[in-house]
Amino acid sequence: MKEGIEERLLKLLEEGLVTPNGVASKLRIAWATAQAHSLKLVGEGKVSISRKGRVNVYFRKAPKRLTFNAPSWAKSKS
Numbered sequence: 037m038k039e040g041i042e043e044r045l046l047k048l049l050e051e052g053l054v055t056p057n058g059v060a061s062k063l064r065i066a067w068a069t070a071q072a073h074s075l076k077l078v079g080e081g082k083v084s085i086s087r088k089g090r091v092n093v094y095f096r097k098a099p100k101r102l103t104f105n106a107p108s109w110a111k112s113k114s
Contacts (some may be wrong), residue, residue, distance in 0.1 A: 049096045
């Protein structure tokens with residue numbers, strides 16, 4: 037089954053920041069379609085938006101908490 041636009045958009049956003057124009061050209065869809073699906077993902081909380089001048093820039097939300105698991109051989113200084 038073909039991937040939907042939103043799944044393809046999320047994969048594209050894993051690579052970094054993207055504008056609606058970038059989404060439209062890379063996914064080969066209309067600019068208005070790219071903007072609409074991007075805004076839908078913002079509303080669902082999967083994507084964040086930032087305004088740079090007159091352009092919307094979309095990016096994936098980072099996990100709320102990043103954790104680092106130290107290897108078992110590492111010891112803390114006490």
